[in-house]
Amino acid sequence: MPLPAIQPNVRVVTLKIDDQDLSAREDETIIEVCRENRIPIPSLCHLDGLSIWGGCRLCVVEMEGQSRLFAACSTRVAEGMRVRTNSERLQRYRRTIIELLFAERNHICSVCVSNGHCELQSLAQGCGVDHVSVPYRQAPYPVDSSHEMFRLDHNRCVLCTRCVRICEEIEGAHTWDIMGRGSDCRVITDLALPWGESETCTSCGKCVQVCPTGALVKQGTSAGEMVKDQQFLPILARRRHAR
Amino acid sequence: MHLEDLADKAAEFRAEEAAVEQEIRVCVAASCQSSGSVEVLAALRQAHPDGDQSCKVKGVGCMGLCSAGPLVAVADKGGELVDSILYRDVTPDDAPDIMGSVRGAPVERLRCPTEQPFFSRQHRIVLENSGIVDPVSFKGYVVAGGYAALLQAIIELTPAEVLHEVTTSGLRGRGGGGYPTGLKWSTVAKMPSGQKYVICNADEGDPGAFMDRAVLESDPHRVLEGMAIAAYAVGANKGFIYVRAEYPLAVERLRTAIRKAKRGGLLGSKIADTEFSFEIEVRLGAGAFVCGEETALMASIEGLRGQPRPRPPYPAESGLWGCPTLINNVETLANIPPIIREGGDWFASIGTERSKGTKVFALAGKIHNTGLIEVPMGTSLRDIIQVIGGGIPEAKAFKAVQTGGPSGGCIPERHLDIPVDYDSLKTLGTMMGSGGMIVMDETSSMVDVARYFMEFCMTESCGKCVPCRAGTQQMYGLLDRVARSQATRADLSLLEELCEVVQATSLCGLGQTAPNPVLSTLRYFRHEYEERLADASARASASRSHQDE
Numbered sequence: 001m002p003l004p005a006i007q008p009n010v011r012v013v014t015l016k017i018d019d020q021d022l023s024a025r026e027d028e029t030i031i032e033v034c035r036e037n038r039i040p041i042p043s044l045c046h047l048d049g050l051s052i053w054g055g056c057r058l059c060v061v062e063m064e065g066q067s068r069l070f071a072a073c074s075t076r077v078a079e080g081m082r083v084r085t086n087s088e089r090l091q092r093y094r095r096t097i098i099e100l101l102f103a104e105r106n107h108i109c110s111v112c113v114s115n116g117h118c119e120l121q122s123l124a125q126g127c128g129v130d131h132v133s134v135p136y137r138q139a140p141y142p143v144d145s146s147h148e149m150f151r152l153d154h155n156r157c158v159l160c161t162r163c164v165r166i167c168e169e170i171e172g173a174h175t176w177d178i179m180g181r182g183s184d185c186r187v188i189t190d191l192a193l194p195w196g197e198s199e200t201c202t203s204c205g206k207c208v209q210v211c212p213t214g215a216l217v218k219q220g221t222s223a224g225e226m227v228k229d230q231q232f233l234p235i236l237a238r239r240r241h242a243r
Numbered sequence: 244m245h246l247e248d249l250a251d252k253a254a255e256f257r258a259e260e261a262a263v264e265q266e267i268r269v270c271v272a273a274s275c276q277s278s279g280s281v282e283v284l285a286a287l288r289q290a291h292p293d294g295d296q297s298c299k300v301k302g303v304g305c306m307g308l309c310s311a312g313p314l315v316a317v318a319d320k321g322g323e324l325v326d327s328i329l330y331r332d333v334t335p336d337d338a339p340d341i342m343g344s345v346r347g348a349p350v351e352r353l354r355c356p357t358e359q360p361f362f363s364r365q366h367r368i369v370l371e372n373s374g375i376v377d378p379v380s381f382k383g384y385v386v387a388g389g390y391a392a393l394l395q396a397i398i399e400l401t402p403a404e405v406l407h408e409v410t411t412s413g414l415r416g417r418g419g420g421g422y423p424t425g426l427k428w429s430t431v432a433k434m435p436s437g438q439k440y441v442i443c444n445a446d447e448g449d450p451g452a453f454m455d456r457a458v459l460e461s462d463p464h465r466v467l468e469g470m471a472i473a474a475y476a477v478g479a480n481k482g483f484i485y486v487r488a489e490y491p492l493a494v495e496r497l498r499t500a501i502r503k504a505k506r507g508g509l510l511g512s513k514i515a516d517t518e519f520s521f522e523i524e525v526r527l528g529a530g531a532f533v534c535g536e537e538t539a540l541m542a543s544i545e546g547l548r549g550q551p552r553p554r555p556p557y558p559a560e561s562g563l564w565g566c567p568t569l570i571n572n573v574e575t576l577a578n579i580p581p582i583i584r585e586g587g588d589w590f591a592s593i594g595t596e597r598s599k600g601t602k603v604f605a606l607a608g609k610i611h612n613t614g615l616i617e618v619p620m621g622t623s624l625r626d627i628i629q630v631i632g633g634g635i636p637e638a639k640a641f642k643a644v645q646t647g648g649p650s651g652g653c654i655p656e657r658h659l660d661i662p663v664d665y666d667s668l669k670t671l672g673t674m675m676g677s678g679g680m681i682v683m684d685e686t687s688s689m690v691d692v693a694r695y696f697m698e699f700c701m702t703e704s705c706g707k708c709v710p711c712r713a714g715t716q717q718m719y720g721l722l723d724r725v726a727r728s729q730a731t732r733a734d735l736s737l738l739e740e741l742c743e744v745v746q747a748t749s750l751c752g753l754g755q756t757a758p759n760p761v762l763s764t765l766r767y768f769r770h771e772y773e774e775r776l777a778d779a780s781a782r783a784s785a786s787r788s789h790q791d792e
Contacts, residue, residue, distance in 0.1 A: 054553040055707045057748040069747055074553035096744045100713035133737060134717045159706065178548065178706070181531070183716050185706035 015081040030072035030083055031059055041085055042094055042123050044101075044212050045160040046073040049237040051169060053161055058094050058123065061085045069093075091127065098124050099132045104183065105141060106155035107213070113226040114214030120158060121213075141186075146196030149219055150208050152187070157215035159185055163207035170236065175201040187215075209233070244508045244515050246394045249385065252507075256382040260320070262296035265345055268316045268327070270374065271302035272460040273492050274453075274614075279334070280313035286335035287315070290342040298345050304461020306374035307365070310613035311355055316374070317345060321387070324374050325362050331355035360630045361612045366593070368601050369577045370617045373461035378496050381503035384464040390509050392580035393468045397475050397519050400583075405476040406432060409579070411587030413599035418444055418535075418572030419647065419676045420752075421598070421665035427569065430559040431477040434567035439479035441470050442544070442563065442570040445486035445493070446528045446535040449648025450699060451607040452679030455573035457615050458603070459486065459493035462577070463500035467523060469576030471510065472583055474521045477569050482521060485540050487528040497525055532649075532703035536751050537570045539705065550705040551751035572677065574603055594620030598664035602678060606632050609639065609684040621662040624654065628682055639684040643767070647676030649696045649703075650756030652763025653689060672763040674756070689768040690775060694722040696760035700753065711754030714745040718761065728775045735772060739765070 011026050017039055024033040034041045035048070044056035052074045059072040064082035072085070084090070101107070101120065109115045141154035164176040164187065175198055179188045189198040208216045209232045217226040244252075269275075269284040287300045299320075306314045306324055311331035318327030330341060330353035340350045357363070367373070376383040384390070396405050410425025431439060443466060447455040459466060470482045486494055501523050504510040512520040526544050533539045534549040541563050543549035562568025578600060582590045591599050598620040604627065606613055611633030618627060628634070628644060635641050643653040652673030654661075661667045665675050683692065701715040721738040724730040742758035749755045765772060 052553065053707075054750055055709065057708050057710055057750065060748050071553060071750075076555075093744050093748050096740065097709050097748065100709055100717065103717070104713045134741070135720060137716070158709075159712070180706065182701060182704040182706045182712055185712070 013077055013079040013081075015077050015079070015083065017083045018085055024077045026077060026079075028077055030061060030070070030075050030077060030081075033077055034072060034085065039085060040126070041072050042127060043073060044119060044123065044158055045162065047162055047166075047210055047233060049170070049233045050162060050165045050210075053165065056097070056158070056160060058097055060090065060093065062087055062090065094127045095129050096134075098127055098129045099134055101158050102129070102132050103134045103136045105137070105139070105157065111223055112156060112214040113217045113221045113223055114156070114228075115224040117224075117227045118214060119212035137183075139183075144189075144195050145219070146194035147198075147201070147203070147219070148196065149203055150195065150205065151217050151219050152189075152195055153215050153217070154186055155215075156213045157187060158213055159187070160212060161187070162210040162212065163187060163216055166206045166210050166233070170233070171202060171204050171206050173200050173202050173204075176207060206232075244394065246391065246398060249391060249394055253385050253388075256386050259382075260299065263299045263320050264297045265299070266316075266318050266320055266322075267291075267298065267300045267341065267345070268303040268306075268318060268374065269300070269333075270304070270306050270312060270314045271378070272305040272457055273490075274305070274309040275312035275314055276492070278312045282335045283313050283315065283333050283338065286338035287342060290338040292342075298342075301377050302379070303375060304373040304378045305370070305457040305615055307370070307616060308355065308361060308612055308614045310611075314355070314374075315341060317341065317349075318375075321375070324367075325357045327357060329355040329357050329362075359633075361614075361616070361633065364622075364626070364631050365617050366601050366619050367617050368581050368590075368593075369458060369465075369574055369603055370461070370615070371581070372465065373457065376462065378461050378463060379499050381464065381500070381507055384462070385507075388584070389464050389580070390468055390504075390507075392583035393471050393475075393509060394515055396472045396583050397517050398515055402432060402476045402478065405472060405583065408582055408587040409476070412578075412582045412590035413587075413594075413597075414575065414578055414582065414590065415598060415665060416572060417574035417578070417602065417677065419650065419674060421675060424571065424575055427559065427571070428473065428476055430557075431479075431567050431569040434560065436478050438481075438564075438566045439477055440563045440566055440568040441474045441477065441479045441482040442537075442540070442558075442568060443470055443482065443484040443573060443576055444535060444537065444540060444570055445484055445490075445573045446540060447487065447490075447573070447677060448532040448535050448703075449650075449677055449679045450696075451605060451645075451681045452648060452677050453605045454603040454615060454678045456490050456493055457605075458573050458577050459490065460496055463493075463496045464504060465577050465580055466497075466573055467500055467504055467510065469571075469579035470523060471514070471521050472579050473569055473571065473576065475519050477567075479569065480520050480522070482523040483526050483544055483563070484523060485526050485528060485534070485544060488530065494525060494527065501525070531705070532699075533705045533751070533753050536753055539751070540570070541568065548705075550707045551753075553750060574678070595662060595664045597666055602663065602675070604678045604680050606680050606682065608645075608680075608682040609635050609687070610682040611636050618663075620664045623660050623662055625659040627663065627680070628659070632682065635682070635684045639686065642683045642685050642687055643689065643692075645673075645681040645683065645692065645760075646679065647674040647756075647759070648679050649699045650674060650752065650759055651676045652759045653683070653692065653767060654763075655767040672766055673759065688726075689764040689771045690722065690726050693761045693764045694719065694726050697722050697757070700757040704754065704757075708748075708750035708754060710745045711749045711751075711757060714741055714749075715754070715757050717741055718745070718758065722761065725772055725775050730776055732776060735776060 043059040054074040060069040062084040144152040168174040316327040558568040
């Protein structure tokens, strides 16, 4: 979401996250409050400045008095809420979800251009994923190198749709979208044209900067060389907001 | 049009057919059509003596016993199905005999007794007109008392009074979740006035479920009337029926019904000279199961990719194009006209403490009487399967009944005596679902059943959230290994672990309930999984000893 406009009648609530007493504006989501207060919550699809997606499910948290889990990125805070972000159960679920992602497509870090600068990789390290217990699918996916500046490697894609959202919401081009269902889902440019032939792409490169893995990268990068600008979207959002 | 005008109209329509004493009703719903009822209807029309005003041949909706179709009933005008003379497996060649029997003796060789429990044990509210009125006839519906509830609501009752009746009735959502309908309606009604929508969810996708199809094909006006009453109660002026394109007959009949209702002044602007206006549009689903999930359905109506979004905000607060939206299932809405007509207390007197009214079930699988039944909530599963359904054919033993489609589970023999209601089914690890019941006999493998439903969930996953997209695929792979006797004990525990994660972390109901068929078969038929594992280890040790030699 774009930085929220300051509304005069938004109230402030107090809540407890992992036994810390915190205050928050009532229009904030749990993940925003956590990030503000340096409480780590893993997430792949959420990105400050883009709309809520709720797809990776890594940010699920427990709430006192509720048996079901809540995604921190899509749940607003409320007065008196008591949230737990890091129980043993949540850690186990998160490890499994990351394992599912690793097994779904090809994520061999050693040969990836994003090695060392990859959000999936650092999440796996942070969550203690030291092996993958589900069988690898080993399905081959194509690589689209048709764009003169950028490259799309479906094998590394986690379908977080950050590229889809930033292209529509920030750049306003809506070059990216998703086709297919279930495991056949793929990000596409225009109506599944090669990226280089896209008529709507402005070659702004925003999608590349926000892609959490090595799926969208600059041409000419080799293993470990693709470093993305983490601050780019917050800075952009802040400047736009100021105007 | 006012209530008196409607009564005048009904009288006028009735007078047009004053000479008719007997009706020959031919089922023209999808199931009987596929076994040739259209030809039967044509043959009967041909055999009908010209100028005979006392007997009328007409197409009607579903009579329930689909396995015996094409069904033809000879009845007194407007008479109940149970009082009629019913013929089964009718062919066009039988037409002269049936026509000849109208004033004579019934054709015994085609008789299908209506005294049998399949008919006599039913309690028809949703299906009250089904098999009796002509689904393409506006006049037929009006003569049967149709649209009186709508006019009564908008002329005599305030929206609050309508809400009160619906709340008193205790009606719960028939789409599967069982959310109290009155509560849902009043939430939408309480939202500030402005653009609001009513949606009828007719994207029936569960394998083996065809209740909504039958209602739409047999009595489409009833659903329109229910929607219009809902719109009046919550303050909406625009409705959508989201129906799957795989139901072409239902779509056609709905479109006809909407057109005729508009012409009759019962839909459109300023209905009954009040300020209440209501338009209905039909939208077709393009074959995605997930579009039955309410947020995905709304995205699809908006022209977007049909995938769910996180709730809250619920549709009642922010639905179609961000406006407050009421979304109800076909059967829920079909219950509304009788509730307004007879009152909420009447409805609440039927069923159990916490599940009121009746429920339509689609019986399918290894059962004698395949078809559609409507029974009061609280009827036991044993009654439904053994008595109404006529038991298992070929003297096989009953094994399990699957309810709730891919979100539900299998119930074994020892739990057959539980009353069917929302809460009892939940305690057994399954759910009411939309009403599909698939009966399985001793020859069915429960591992195969679980694998089938998992494959369904895997291919129908929209791919938005990781646990459902990648988790169902992994679970399917593991179930496939079990089914092929290739799985190890470690695979089984991994399967259980994945069930837990997918259930707890998925975004929408489809993912959250996808593990249910596995969990419930593991709960009641674990030995079938173990046996397949035992095979695997036995074979492994056999091949090892073979190598040793």
